[in-house]
Amino acid sequence: MKDSNTYIFIYASAMVIIVAAVLSAVATILKPYQDLNIEMARKLDILRSIEKAEMVAAAENRVAYIDEEWERYIVDSYVINHLGEIQENIDAFEVRVREENRKPVEERNLPIFVGRDEENEYFIIPVYGRGLWGPVFGYVALENDYNTIFGVIFDHEGETPGLGAEISMPAFENQFKGKRLFDEDGEFVSIRVVKPGGGVPLNEHRVDGVSGGTITGNGVDAMLRDTLGAYVEYFRKQKNQES
Amino acid sequence: MSKSERDPLFSGKNMKLLSTPLNDENPITVQVLGICSALAVTTMLEPAVVLAVAVVAVMGIANVIISLLRNTIPNRIRIIVQLVVIASLVILVDQVLKAFLYDVSRQLSVFVGLIITNCIIMGRLEAFALSNKPWPAFLDGLGNAAGYGWILIVVAFFREFLGSGNLWGYPVMETLGVYNFGYQDNGFMILPPMALITVGVIIWVQRTRNRKLIENQ
Numbered sequence: 075m076k077d078s079n080t081y082i083f084i085y086a087s088a089m090v091i092i093v094a095a096v097l098s099a100v101a102t103i104l105k106p107y108q109d110l111n112i113e114m115a116r117k118l119d120i121l122r123s124i125e126k127a128e129m130v131a132a133a134e135n136r137v138a139y140i141d142e143e144w145e146r147y148i149v150d151s152y153v154i155n156h157l158g159e160i161q162e163n164i165d166a167f168e169v170r171v172r173e174e175n176r177k178p179v180e181e182r183n184l185p186i187f188v189g190r191d192e193e194n195e196y197f198i199i200p201v202y203g204r205g206l207w208g209p210v211f212g213y214v215a216l217e218n219d220y221n222t223i224f225g226v227i228f229d230h231e232g233e234t235p236g237l238g239a240e241i242s243m244p245a246f247e248n249q250f251k252g253k254r255l256f257d258e259d260g261e262f263v264s265i266r267v268v269k270p271g272g273g274v275p276l277n278e279h280r281v282d283g284v285s286g287g288t289i290t291g292n293g294v295d296a297m298l299r300d301t302l303g304a305y306v307e308y309f310r311k312q313k314n315q316e317s
Numbered sequence: 318m319s320k321s322e323r324d325p326l327f328s329g330k331n332m333k334l335l336s337t338p339l340n341d342e343n344p345i346t347v348q349v350l351g352i353c354s355a356l357a358v359t360t361m362l363e364p365a366v367v368l369a370v371a372v373v374a375v376m377g378i379a380n381v382i383i384s385l386l387r388n389t390i391p392n393r394i395r396i397i398v399q400l401v402v403i404a405s406l407v408i409l410v411d412q413v414l415k416a417f418l419y420d421v422s423r424q425l426s427v428f429v430g431l432i433i434t435n436c437i438i439m440g441r442l443e444a445f446a447l448s449n450k451p452w453p454a455f456l457d458g459l460g461n462a463a464g465y466g467w468i469l470i471v472v473a474f475f476r477e478f479l480g481s482g483n484l485w486g487y488p489v490m491e492t493l494g495v496y497n498f499g500y501q502d503n504g505f506m507i508l509p510p511m512a513l514i515t516v517g518v519i520i521w522v523q524r525t526r527n528r529k530l531i532e533n534q
Contacts, residue, residue, distance in 0.1 A: 077392055081391060082391045085391055090401070093405045096409075097408055097409070100412055107416035108415045115419065131486075232427050
């Protein structure tokens with residue numbers, strides 16, 4: 075009886091249905107909490123790219139602290155297209171770069187967050203790409219010349235600890251400070267992640283990759299070129315306006 | 318079986334189920350199972366403790382569920398049933414961590430999911446829960462998970478302390494002021510090979526203290 079095919083089929087079906095019901099119920103109940111966490115993590119990353127919200131570990135009320143810093147320093151956000159035209163009626167925070175990067179450049183919605191403190195104005199751009207095991211992503215904060223990098227925050231889903239995962243460490247991220255996206259002739263060259271020593275010296279457009287994390291490094295390299303490349307027209311426009 | 322029915326809940330036999338995996342039958346140091354996660358999540362105390370707690374929860378509950386179902390599970394698909402039970406529990410743990418301990422869940426990333434493949438859990442289901450009553454199965458699960466967990470925590474303690482000078486993120490070495498005397502953190506402790514060596518040292522210490530574990534006397 076216990077080993078008849080009918081029994082096995084019924085047993086397996088019942089088990090699957092029960093498990094599915096339990097798991098979807100739990101997922102639905104916990105979703106609001108998880109969404110809040112994800113929203114806060116994104117806000118925190120954006121703030122950290124311009125060196126704000128750095129006391130978050132000591133904050134008593136994490137959510138309140140992040141929101142407060144967000145209100146204080148992130149003054150504006152908008153969405154543009156690849157020609158640099160502002161797209162109305164789209165909330166930059168709702169745009170998922172992961173989905174936008176799958177579309178051809180012409181159809182992408184490109185979000186920009188504007189940060190401002192006592193000294194400076196920053197333009198923060200979310201970036202998204204592929205590492206070795208999964209996505210790599212982050213935020214690049216530009217100074218108001220639309221060229222010099224003020225700071226970057228990178229993260230990843232499952233890069234190898236100690237190797238590719240090092241891209242989310244300050245030692246790697248801090249290298250980007252002060253690097254430039256455009257060369258002297260105004261051409262977009264992005265920031266390359268290279269292996270110095272093989273005849274490619276570091277300069278203001280290159281950073282040193284992580285030893286043992288070459289594929290992750292190449293992923294970061296491609297991520298910056300692809301994602302930031304779509305903003306080039308907008309950067310040019312803004313610069314021309316200013317000069 | 319009928320005899321054990323009258324066993325008191327905390328009889329010596331039942332307590333043994335809880336205590337032997339901590340030492341004589343430790344899943345990591347004696348059976349050498351579950352090494353993979355022991356190497357990966359032990360650079361800091363906090364994720365190690367969270368993973369240990371997660372494994373205790375998954376293993377205790379999985380053992381009880383399988384033990385309750387043991388007379389209904391068709392023999393031919395028993396491994397699949399075990400896998401479904403473990404996988405569902407792991408997904409539950411993962412969802413709860415994402416909701417209430419988001420940072421830790423990001424740190425643990427894939428390792429929570431990989432509890433599914435932790436051979437200790439499946440081994441206990443197959444070897445114990447399938448043929449025992451829920452209460453002993455529960456104790457067996459807790460014991461083995463705790464045996465796994467305490468090794469994880471000890472390794473993480475030494476790796477975080479010696480590797481980055483912190484404990485639970487608190488800068489102990491800095492507070493003690495040893496850096497002023499020229500002390501430096503041993504960055505090598507952070508790397509996976511040192512976890513293996515730390516586990517090796519634990520095995521060594523354990524075997525010198527526990528005569529039962531010495532082979533070929």
